[in-house]
Amino acid sequence: MIQVNGELLPAAATVQELLDRQGWRADRVAVEKNGEIVRRGDFSATALHDGDRLEIVRFVGGG
């Protein structure tokens, strides 16, 4: 299991797979894994493991 925004979820292989499974668009999020920002270009190459803690901010438009 991994922790996403404080909630326990089944792990996914990579950050990108997690976003896809959740239906969250990669170009509209900011992702932090275990306290480090993950760059958008690294989402597919960033593996997830049991116990990882992620903060994922999903942006909506308007300003």
Add this chain to the structure above:
Amino acid sequence: MVTQEALDAALAARHGAAVQKKLSAARVGIAGLGGLGSHIAVFLARLGVGQLVLADFDRVDVSNLHRQHYFLRHVGEWKTEALAEQIREINPALRCTLHTGRVTEENACRLFDGCAVVCEAFDRADQKAMLAEAVLTGLPGVPLVGGSGMAGVGSANEIRTERPMARFYVCGDGVSGIEEGAGLLCPRVALCAAHQAMMALRLLLGETEP
């Protein structure tokens, strides 16, 4: 004619001399000068924040006047210049550095170099995400205060300030976007802008909790 000495004395009297000294010495960046950014800039100018970096690629349009801090006389002007003019009318001692052009992942860190706080005030969700990545990876130690979720007519009490990451604060209700066709109405947008300006103020004074 009001002198600069009188303006400075009034700020110090209202805010306290120690607080004003910090605000007058501070440099804050604002990325995007629409409904959020124009109000954030005016709030920070009234606080007497000494240096503002104002970035926007757009001109004031008649369709902006319902929620953005511009006046009829500004229609057609660059937002950077229209806002700098208003800030001079609030306090001529404040220094505005203008970037009339797009903020990109390539230029963001250079534009906002030296800022104690950066405020994200873009319209589009992907631009908000772009700036978050650029500032949080490229400007070590600099907090980012963003806005997400202020469309529609939901309760004012749903607008809040959160801190999802150590250096990243997000104001708004988090969910009310323009993607579902909800409009942007001035009080709710300005409320979110006030949250952002308030968080920027707290950070300038050393307070890190939302």
